[in-house]
Amino acid sequence: xxxxxxxxxxKEVRGGLPDIIGDRLAVxxxxxxxxxxxxxxxxxxxxxxxRFWRVIHLAGFTTxxxxxxxxxxxxxxxxxxxxxxxxxxxxNRAFTLDALxxxxxxxxxxxxxxxxxxxxxxx
Numbered sequence: 001x002x003x004x005x006x007x008x009x010x011k012e013v014r015g016g017l018p019d020i021i022g023d024r025l026a027v028x029x030x031x032x033x034x035x036x037x038x039x040x041x042x043x044x045x046x047x048x049x050x051r052f053w054r055v056i057h058l059a060g061f062t063t064x065x066x067x068x069x070x071x072x073x074x075x076x077x078x079x080x081x082x083x084x085x086x087x088x089x090x091x092n093r094a095f096t097l098d099a100l101x102x103x104x105x106x107x108x109x110x111x112x113x114x115x116x117x118x119x120x121x122x123x
Contacts, residue, residue, distance in 0.1 A: 016086045017044060020071055026078035027061070030107070032085060033095065039088030043068040044081045082107070 017034045029052075037047040045052035046068035057065040062077050074081060084103045085095055 016088055017042065017083060020044070020074055020081040022075055022080065024078065025080045028080045028082060029056070031081070031083045032100070033083055034086075034088040036088055038068070041068065044071045044083075 016039050021028065031044065034044070035047045035050065037050075038044055040046075050068075053068065054065055056062055056079070061079055062074070066073050071081060084107055085099065087095065
């Protein structure tokens with residue numbers, strides 16, 4: 001399988017949480033929108049019950065499980081983070097389908113326009 005390499009310039013903030021996006025990423029994780037705890041702390045997937053950090057470690061993306069406060073350390077593993085919608089909410093149903101589709105299209109167009117995204121398919 002070929003891994004896509006994403007080459008975005010580092011952005012400080014896209015909406016409510018700072019993007020963790022830079023050159024030479026193997027994968028970009030994209031959340032729907034920040035949870036309430038993530039918005040309050042400024043770190044992705046910060047809720048007590050959120051299993052994101054454990055799952056990406058168990059899946060082999062990181063060599064150790066990192067905490068939400070260490071989210072910028074994802075760069076050393078070739079991973080990045082962003083969100084589709086900037087507004088935080090306690091649940092994913094706090095926005096309309098139209099808002100989600102529109103935000104996705106904007107993010108997708110931004111990736112295409114950057115000419116730094118190489119799309120590949122599995123072998």
